[in-house]
Amino acid sequence: MTLRTRWIAAIVIAAAVVAIGWNKWHAMPPAAARASTVQSTTPDATSLAAPPANDAASAKPPATRAKPLTTPSHVLPDWRTPFGEAVATLHEYAEAGDNDAAIELSWRLSRCTEHELKIAERSEQSDRHDIEQEKTNELFTPDQRAVRIKNMQRRIDEYVSQREACRALSADLRADWLGWIDRAAQSGNTAAMRGYARVANQYYNVEDVRNDLDTAIERRDKSRAYLEEALRRGDAEALRDLADAYRDSAHPTIYPLDPAKAYAYAYAGTLAGITRGNDLDETMAEAARSLDGKQLADAEAAGRRIYEKCCAKH
Amino acid sequence: MYRPIALVITAATAIVVAVVAWHSRKPVSPAERAPIAQESVAAKTPAREQGARTSTHKTATVATADDRPFTEIRPELERRALEGDALAARRLGLTLANCNHYTDVPDDKLEDMVVDQAARGFTAKIGDHEAQPEEILNLYKLSLRQKRRDCKGVSGLDETDAWKKAFQWIERAAALGDTDAQAMYGALAFADFTNDRNALVDADRMRDRKQLATDYLQRSLAKGDALALIQMAGRYQDGVLFPADPEKAYAYAWAYSLTTRASDVVPELLDEVLAQRAAPLDDAARERARAEGQQLAACCDLAAEKTP
Numbered sequence: 001m002t003l004r005t006r007w008i009a010a011i012v013i014a015a016a017v018v019a020i021g022w023n024k025w026h027a028m029p030p031a032a033a034r035a036s037t038v039q040s041t042t043p044d045a046t047s048l049a050a051p052p053a054n055d056a057a058s059a060k061p062p063a064t065r066a067k068p069l070t071t072p073s074h075v076l077p078d079w080r081t082p083f084g085e086a087v088a089t090l091h092e093y094a095e096a097g098d099n100d101a102a103i104e105l106s107w108r109l110s111r112c113t114e115h116e117l118k119i120a121e122r123s124e125q126s127d128r129h130d131i132e133q134e135k136t137n138e139l140f141t142p143d144q145r146a147v148r149i150k151n152m153q154r155r156i157d158e159y160v161s162q163r164e165a166c167r168a169l170s171a172d173l174r175a176d177w178l179g180w181i182d183r184a185a186q187s188g189n190t191a192a193m194r195g196y197a198r199v200a201n202q203y204y205n206v207e208d209v210r211n212d213l214d215t216a217i218e219r220r221d222k223s224r225a226y227l228e229e230a231l232r233r234g235d236a237e238a239l240r241d242l243a244d245a246y247r248d249s250a251h252p253t254i255y256p257l258d259p260a261k262a263y264a265y266a267y268a269g270t271l272a273g274i275t276r277g278n279d280l281d282e283t284m285a286e287a288a289r290s291l292d293g294k295q296l297a298d299a300e301a302a303g304r305r306i307y308e309k310c311c312a313k314h
Numbered sequence: 315m316y317r318p319i320a321l322v323i324t325a326a327t328a329i330v331v332a333v334v335a336w337h338s339r340k341p342v343s344p345a346e347r348a349p350i351a352q353e354s355v356a357a358k359t360p361a362r363e364q365g366a367r368t369s370t371h372k373t374a375t376v377a378t379a380d381d382r383p384f385t386e387i388r389p390e391l392e393r394r395a396l397e398g399d400a401l402a403a404r405r406l407g408l409t410l411a412n413c414n415h416y417t418d419v420p421d422d423k424l425e426d427m428v429v430d431q432a433a434r435g436f437t438a439k440i441g442d443h444e445a446q447p448e449e450i451l452n453l454y455k456l457s458l459r460q461k462r463r464d465c466k467g468v469s470g471l472d473e474t475d476a477w478k479k480a481f482q483w484i485e486r487a488a489a490l491g492d493t494d495a496q497a498m499y500g501a502l503a504f505a506d507f508t509n510d511r512n513a514l515v516d517a518d519r520m521r522d523r524k525q526l527a528t529d530y531l532q533r534s535l536a537k538g539d540a541l542a543l544i545q546m547a548g549r550y551q552d553g554v555l556f557p558a559d560p561e562k563a564y565a566y567a568w569a570y571s572l573t574t575r576a577s578d579v580v581p582e583l584l585d586e587v588l589a590q591r592a593a594p595l596d597d598a599a600r601e602r603a604r605a606e607g608q609q610l611a612a613c614c615d616l617a618a619e620k621t622p
Contacts, residue, residue, distance in 0.1 A: 133435065201514060203513060203514065204510070205510040205513065206504070206507050206508065206509070206510055206513040206516075208513070209513035209514055209516075209517055209520070210504055210507070210513075210520055210524075210554070211553070211554075213517055213520055213521045213524065214521070216513075216514060216517050217514075217517045217518060217521065220514045220517065248511065249511045250510060250511065251510060251511065252510060252511060252512070252513035252514040252515075253511060253514060253515075254514050254515070255515065256512065256515045257511065257512070
């Protein structure tokens with residue numbers, strides 16, 4: 001090897017080392033990327049959902065609000081961790097900027113809203129009533145009745161324990177239950193965007209929505225914007241959420257019933273390979289029952305276009 | 315000897331550089347390509363029912379006092395209501411709301427019903443306490459006496475979606491300026507929102523409806539219609555239009571009881587309503603509520619003086 005060749009090789013190697021180092025420094029994902037999460041490289045998501053003035057969840061931002069949620073994630077507490085302890089840990093991680101912890105924290109705290117506690121209380125009363133009825137229920141043998149009563153009592157104990165754990169949390173933390181996942185979504189985390197659309201709309205019937213109209217409308221609109229944004233950022237999992245949102249349902253959902261759209265999003269999901277079991281096939285089969293041949297063909301074409309636009313290149 | 319090694323290193327380095335360069339380029343994010351259109355919920359103006367702005371009140375010619383059977387008079391009421399007769403529309407609405415499935419039941423049959431229900435484990439709550447069969451029977455009897463008044467001339471009415479139809483007529487009567495219908499509007503305003511699946515989709519319409527119900531109720535009150543007082547009591551009790559407030563609910567119910575309009579209600583039933591509204595309040599709250607009720611009642615025709 002001539003001296004000139006050695007110099008060229010050395011310069012190229014040096015350039016490669018610099019380039020690799022540069023890339024490692026600048027292209028590192030802002031948080032430990034989850035398999036289903038598409039992280040944004042641009043901060044525009046913060047403009048998506050400015051905190052609403054009358055949203056109790058956003059009205060009292062914690063002191064750490066301005067802190068960017070961009071640090072790597074921690075190992076999160078599992079379901080066996082006692083509720084209060086899990087919430088404390090998640091709170092600490094979320095405050096440190098862990099998006100996954102923030103998402104999980106909102107889910108856990110969603111069990112402590114006044115609305116959820118009322119529902120749990122009603123279920124508890126219903127179980128207590130059922131226990132009394134069960135004592136004389138001749139449809140079952142004494143042994144069967146004992147097992148049924150034991151199960152009901154276990155549920156009651158869980159309700160009581162959950163309620164006590166919730167009441168032990170600070171009022172501020174409970175009031176801001178939705179803020180954590182919202183802020184993670186605003187930082188560009190698409191898993192948080194999708195999660196927000198599910199956790200924020202846990203209404204059970206017309207009465208629930210009627211009693212909470214302004215908040216329900218605000219969360220519904222934000223959920224729609226988040227799902228569309230997650231899809232726009234190429235998060236194929238949003239296809240499932242959108243397909244579900246257009247399906248028939250026993251509970252309130254954010255879009256009007258539209259079998260053609262449900263089919264299109266579910267079909268796009270199958271093209272993107274996000275099927276779990278045969279869930280998307282079931283969605284498509286259910287939707288197809290309401291569509292004629294032409295509508296079905298149109299829905300399939302729409303699904304293909306959706307897939308091409310959102311996910312084909314990811 | 316070194317030439318092949320140098321070539322391999324150079325080629326490998328070039329590939330690494332190319333791959334690194336490819337991955338480290340800044341992608342044009344979708345967000346940069348197209349800004350997000352934000353929905354401004356706050357900017358939306360509640361859409362009022364058009365009729366409420368444009369309808370004019372016509373003098374009613376079919377009075378609520380018409381004693382002909384409802385089935386006989388109904389076609390005429392409907393025709394007149396569609397022509398703009400507010401009283402006819404109101405009567406249709408109230409009859410459908412109050413008298414669907416109404417059948418008169420003799421008192422002894424009522425007792426059998428209650429005994430049968432008790433035997434089957436049926437329970438009911440009055441306020442916060444579990445009602446005794448005697449209390450339930452008493453309430454049944456009083457309610458039936460009220461129905462006999464409200465549903466005179468009505469029998470065999472068996473409508474599907476009676477509440478929805480009732481709301482449509484009440485909505486029309488209210489838009490035509492009938493103050494009783496305006497007072498009643500809030501009690502029926504959500505009758506046609508029954509699909510749980512679409513509750514979030516319908517939420518904007520519900521919000522508009524709620525706003526209109528509040529406006530109508532206050533308008534009816536401002537015009538001195540005492541029916542608005544008992545409806546205010548109901549809405550403060552159920553929390554549908556206003557945040558639930560037992561003291562206010564009692565104050566408005568008390569105010570209603572002081573007006574001549576209270577004679578529309580079976581006296582013992584009105585006493586029962588007052589007792590139920592007063593139950594969750596302590597003595598001081600009851601006193602305050604009665605004092606407030608006294609002032610509220612000034613809006614409307616007062617009956618002879620009443621003592622607590």
